[in-house]
Amino acid sequence: MTLWGGRFEGSPDDALSALSRSVEFDWRLAPYEIEVNLAHLNNLIEQSVVTKEDGARLKQALMELATEIGSGKFTYSKADEDVHSAIERGLVEKCGELGGSIRAGRSRNDLVVTDFKLYLIDHLLEVAALVAELVKVLNSQAKKHLDVAAPGFTHTQHAQPITFAQELSKHSHSLLRDIDRIFDWLNRNSKSPYGAGALAGSPLVPKPEKIAKELGFTGVMANSIDAVSDRDFAAEALFDLAMLGIHLSRIGEEFILWSSNEFNWVQISDAYTTGSSIMPQKKNADIAELARGKSGRFIGNLTSLLVVLKGLPFAYNRDLQEDKEPVFDSIDQLLVLLPALTGMVQTAKFNPDKISANVTSGFSLATEIADYLAKKQVPFAIAHEAAGMCVKLCESNSIELDQLTDAQFAQIHPALTSDVRDVLDVKAAVASRSSSLGTAGASVGKAIAELDKQISRVEGEISNHRKLLSGMISQ
Known part of the structure; x- marks a missing residue:
């Protein structure tokens, strides 16, 4: 079934019908289309386009279709072009020519985008x-x-603990x-x-705000x-x-x-x-x-x-x-x-x-040496160079940073005294980064607690949004 044809002398070619047909994928919009049809029907009754008696028949038919769509009893046929024509066919089957009344004052253009938004x-x-x-x-x-403690990575290389x-x-x-x-x-x-109708609005839908509210929208475009x-x-x-x-x-x-x-x-x-x-x-x-x-x-x-x-x-x-x-x-x-x-x-x-x-492989504690010197008012560019020299010396001697002797530290920079080893410790390095976004355990624990609060907020917002809908999520 198509929703057009009066001005054409013949039937569409099979090749056109095959190309134009979308019902196989847009059928999932059917539950939303029923909701939109019900809201539109209320408008048609209010505008005296459909009598209250006919409106009651159409509403009953739509409700029956909703149940039959949910159960699978009613579905699209090979003759249906799209979800809109399939549902109108269902109305015609139940109500005769009266079923075609539902199309008054609207176009597939505004219908499909409304269905699609509700789906999304x-x-x-x-x-x-x-x-x-x-x-x-x-x-x-x-x-x-x-x-x-874990090795942190940048460039997929060990960086810092x-x-x-x-x-x-x-x-x-x-x-x-x-x-x-x-x-x-x-x-x-x-x-x-x-x-919106096809593009210019419709005199048969003078109060789109009312339909929008019925469908759970917050307003009208x-x-x-x-x-x-x-x-x-x-x-x-x-x-x-x-x-x-x-x-x-x-x-x-x-x-x-x-x-x-x-x-x-x-x-x-x-x-x-x-x-x-x-x-x-x-x-x-x-x-x-x-x-x-x-x-x-x-x-x-x-x-x-x-x-x-x-x-x-x-x-x-x-x-x-x-x-x-x-x-x-x-x-x-x-x-x-x-x-x-x-x-x-x-x-x-x-x-x-x-x-x-x-954790310490790849000399991941080298930054601690640079920070140690920086705290002694050594310009960071020099501190960075000194820490790099420590790494170079360790590599050449196949040792770790904390295995450098006092003399070797002092030779690289006089401010590198024996207590530098106190910072060459994973737990100390992690704990020292205690800002709100840092990696210290206490900081991360607080951040996770805040994440838990955010999840509670999110679940509340989801619940509030769902209250505006009509339980169509399973379709």
């Missing part, structure tokens, strides 16, 4: 809730390792930014486009042309999801390295690993690898939509049929990936002895 509001909240669960798991693991809890909890901070970006998206994009042509909200959502995917990829990469024989810092549970079809000994961190791999998919989805949107003139163009599949794919992949990654992190068993075993 619903599912971005679901993604945010799953990210919050991952943050809680990361925080829980971090709290267990506040006293574990850190608290391993800080290494883990750094991901919580980036993930909370991802959630806040979703909230920003909601604040900016929870405006209804409904009532200000320009009807912008309302039907805007897909900023979809591109922005894809960016938010791509950024989240990049953060998940970083987590995956670190777990891949940590679980290797070369690191042996973590044991990933058998429940979250796979084996090899030829090598019996293998235990592969596939979840972590898929988290890393899918980031490319999320970035690709964003890029593909941006390319579609560039250069589109005026109001709605059929190019915009291409807006939904990239979004649906990114949402689908994250709803599968996030629970798996959360389970992997939650059940991971870290090896503190292995993590701490090589």
Whole structure:
């Protein structure tokens, strides 16, 4: 079934129908379309376009369709062009010609973008809730390792000693930014486009604000042309999801390295690993690898939509049929990936002895020498040079920094007295970085406590946003 044809002399060619058909992927908007139809029906009754008696019949039919869509009893057919024509067909089957009354005062242009926004509001909240669960798991693991010293890395080389809890909890901070970006998206994009019609508005929908409120939007878009042509909200959502995917990829990469024989810092549970079809000994961190791999998919989805949107003139163009599949794919992949990654992190068993075993390798305490001299008012450029000379001397003699003699220290710089060895200690080095963002255990513990507070805030905001919706998240 199509929603057009009166001005045409013949039927569309099969090739056109195949190209134009979108119902296979936009059918997931059906529950939201029912909600929009119900709000629109109330408007049509109020405007006397539909009588109260006919309105009651249509409402009953819509409610029946909602149930049948949920159960799978009603679905699209081979003849349906899109979700809109399928649902109108269902109304006609139940109400006869009266079913076509629902189309008055609206266009597929404003209908589809309204459906799409409701879908995204619903599912971005679901993604945010799953990210919050991952943050809680990361925080829980971090709290267990506040006293574990680890080598910190820059350029994938040993840099300075850190608290391993800080290494883990750094991901919580980036993930909370991802959630806040979703909230920003909601604040900016929870405006209804409904009532824009094809592009100019409709005299049959004089109060779009009322429909917006019924659907849980915070207001109405200000320009009807912008309302039907805007897909900023979809591109922005894809960016938010791509950024989240990049953060998940970083987590995956670190777990891949940590679980290797070369690191042996973590044991990933058998429940979250796979084996090899030829090598019996293998235990592969596939979840972590898929988290890393899918980031490319999320970035690709964003890029593909941006390319579609560039250069589109005026109001709605059929190019915009291409807006939904990239979004649906990114949402689908994250709803599968996030629970798996959360389970992997939650059940991971870290090896503190292995993590701490090589904290000082690579002369990671060299900065302590430079800081020691700086505290003695030695210009840092000179202090840095002296610390580098200490490293060079150790390398040439195959010894560690604390094995240099008093004479060797003094030869490099007279301010390097014997008490310099007091700072060449991992615990002292970590504890000395006690600012609010530093790696000292006490500082990291306070930061994690603040993260826990932020998660409580996030869960409250998710709950408040969901109250505006109608429980459509399972669709």
